[in-house]
Amino acid sequence: MYYYIFNYLLTLKIACRMNCTRIGLRYYYSTSPFNQRILLLKNAPKVDDALQLFDEMLQRQPPPSIFQFTQLISVIVKMKQYSTALKLFEQMRLMGVPVSILTMNISINCYCRLNQVAYGFALLATLFKQGYSPSLATYSTLINGLVLADRVFEAVELFKKLLRDKLCDPDQVMYGTVINGLCKVGHTSKAIQLLTFMESGSCKPCVEQYSVVIDSLCKDKMVDHALELFAKMTEKGVLADVITYNSLIHGLCNFGRETEAANMLRDMEEVGVSPTVATFNILVNSFCKQGSVKDAEIAVQEMARRGLCPNVITYSALMDGYCLRGEIDEAEKVLNGMMEKDLAPNIITYNSLINGYCKKKQIDKARHLFQEIQDKGLIPDVITYNSMLQGLFESGNPAAARERFNKMQAKGLAPNIYTYRILLHGMCKNSQCSDALALFRSLESKELMEDVGLYNILIDGCNKCGKPNLAVDLFDKLLLKGLKPDVRTYTVMISVHCQQGLFGKAKELLRNMEEKGCLANSVTYNVIVKEFLKEKAFEEAEILLKEMISRGFSPDSTTFEMLLNQIPSTRQDSPIQTIIQKLTNIK
DNA sequence: GTAGGGTTAG
DSSP states (O other): OHHHHHHHHHHHHHHHHTTOHHHHHHHHHHHOHHHHHHHHHHHSOOHHHHHHHHHHHHHSSSOOOHHHHHHHHHHHHHTTOHHHHHHHHHHHHHTTOOOOHHHHHHHHHHHHHTTOHHHHHHHHHHHHHTTOOOOHHHHHHHHHHHHHTTOHHHHHHHHHHHHHTTOOOOOHHHHHHHHHHHHHTTOHHHHHHHHHHHHHSSSOOOHHHHHHHHHHHHHTTOHHHHHHHHHHHHHTTOOOOHHHHHHHHHHHHHTTOHHHHHHHHHHHHHTTOOOOHHHHHHHHHHHHHTTOHHHHHHHHHHHHHTTOOOOHHHHHHHHHHHHHTTOHHHHHHHHHHHHHTTOOOOHHHHHHHHHHHHHTTOHHHHHHHHHHHHHTTOOOOHHHHHHHHHHHHHTTOHHHHHHHHHHHHHTTOOOOHHHHHHHHHHHHHTTOHHHHHHHHHHOOOHHHHTOHHHHHHHHHHHHHTTOHHHHHHHHHHHHHTTOOOOHHHHHHHHHHHHHTTOHHHHHHHHHHHHHTTOOOOHHHHHHHHHHHHHTTOHHHHHHHHHHHHHTTOOOOHHHHHHHHHHSOGGGTTSHHHHHHHHHHHHO
C-alpha cells in the first residue's frame, strides 16, 4: 500500500520536474494495481467485478487518474450497461473527480443508447456552458443518437449544418454514421451518393463505409449491385474484412445463391480473412430456414473443427430449423446440449420451441414452457404471445386465447400486425366474426387498418361465417381506402361470388385482377374450378381447368377427387377425362 | 494503449 503511494508521489515528482505529465501518467499507469484488473475485465467483462473495482478506485486516496476511470467505465459501456455507466459518472462527479470532454462524450453516448437523445443534447448544452468545445466524436455520437431514435432526417440535417457552418471537418466515422442512417431508412441510393462524394474528397471511405452500403444493397435484394460495389472497393485498394464478407454471404444465402456464398467463404479464406462464428451462423441459419438442418449441422461441425464455439444464435437457429420440420425431439436435444455447455438460452431460443409445440398442437407443453421461462426470469415478448395465441386458437380454445391477449396488453406489450392477424383469424374460425369485426373497428393504429392481410382474413371469415354481404362491404371499403388487393383478396372474393351463385361476377373478377397486374395462382384456379364442379357446371370447369394447366398449375388433391367422383361417365370423350387420365398417370 | 460508425437468430 505505502509502496504504491510512494511510487505514485515519486512519479508525479519526476513528472513535474520534467514538466511533462504524460511521462508521469504513463509510469503511474503501468505500475498501477488497478491496471491489471481493468485489463482482465476488458478481456472477460463481468459487471459485478467492474462495479467492485470502481468502488475500490473511488475510495483510493489519492484517487486514480481519470484515464483509468474512463477505461473502466468503457468496459461497462461495452457490456451495454448504459444506466450503470451513467450512475458511475454521477458518483465520480459527487466525489469531485474532474470530468473531461471524454467522459462527456461517453455519457452522451449512454443517453443515446438508452434512446434518450434529448438528454444527450442537454449534456451538449452543459458542455458549452462549462467552456468545453465539442469534439468530432461528440457530434458523431449525437448524429448516431438521432439515427438510433429513428430520426434520420434530423441526423442528416445536423450533419449538413455542421458542414455548412464549418463547425467541424467530418471524418470517416461521421460520414459512416450518416451513411448508416440513410441505409437504415432505405435511402441506399442517397448513401451511395455520399459514398461517392467521399471518394472524390480528401476523406476517403474505408472498409466500414463500404460495408454499410454493401449490406444495405443486399437487404434491398440488390445483391449484384452489392457485388459490384465490393469489386469497386477492392479495385480502389480497400480490403474487405470479415464483416463485408459476412454481409455478402448473408445476401447471397437469402436469395438462394448458396453456391456463390460457399465460393465467397473460400475466397475470404484465400485472402487471409478468417470466418468468425457470425459467418457460420449466417450459413447455419440459411440452411435451417430452407429445411436442410443436416447441412446446418455439418456447418456447425465445420465451425467447431476450426476452434470456433457455437453460441446462443447458432443453437437457436438449429432449434428453429428442427421445429420448422416438426422434429421437436431434436430441438429439445439441441436445447439440452447448449445448456450442458453452460450457454444460457434466451427468449428467442425458447420462442422457437414454444412455436414448435404450438404448431404440433402440444399446447400443454407450450403452456408449461411459457410459465417455466418466466420463473427463470425471462420475459415473454410479442412473438412468444403470438405463438401462444395461435396455439390456443388451434387447439380449440378461443376463450383462453382472448384471455392471454388481454394479459399481454395488461403487461404493456404492444400487439403487432401478426398478433391481430392471428387473433382475427382465430375468432373468425370459431364463428366469432362479428366480434372480430368489432375488434377490427376498434383498432386505432392507422398502420394496422391498412394491412391488406387483415382484410383478407376478415373477408374470408365473414364469407365462411355465412355473411357474404359483410365480405362484399369489406372489399368495397378496402378499394375505397385506396389499398391494393392482393391475390388472396381476389381469390377470397371470387369464392364469395361463386357461393352466392354469381359465377359471371366471379369470372369477371378473375379477368379484372389480371388486368390490374395481380396474377392468379394455383389457389385461385382451384377455388373457382371447385365451385363450378359443385354446381355441376362441367363445361365451365373444363375451360378453366385447361387454362390453369396451360399456365403450369395443377388441381390440388380435393379438386382432383371431385373431378374423379363427379365427372359423369357419359362424358368419357370430354377433354376433362383426358386431363384426368393424364393426371392419374402422373400420380 | 481511455470516447463516436458497419455483419449473425424468431
